[in-house]
Amino acid sequence: MLASKDIVSQMLSAVVTEQGAKSGLQGFIDYWIHTLSQNEFEVGCPILAVTVEQYISEDGTPNTPVQDRFLDIAKTAFEEWQAQVDDAGDYELIKV
Secondary structure, X not given: OHHHHHHHHHHHHHHHHHHHHHHHHHHHHHHHHHHHHHOOOOOOOHHHHHHHOOOEOOOOOEOHHHHHXXXXXXXXXXXXXXXXXXXXXXXXXXXX
């Protein structure tokens, strides 16, 4: 999961540095839309997955300590990605 965070951070940093926050972020989103649709939504970012799904142990019970660790990694990743977009300078132009 940490490797995924680093890969996405490098991709996001490259596009927002090269294209600015608005265009870079739109390109980044378009990349993921294309990737997901071309792979029947069977690939994706594990960082996002841990924020929307509960981690279950092999015995079928929730594993809260592991889930908490995954959520800490996800929180750090989202904070890093937000800072990269903020640093690009034109993030205020992005409409959500």
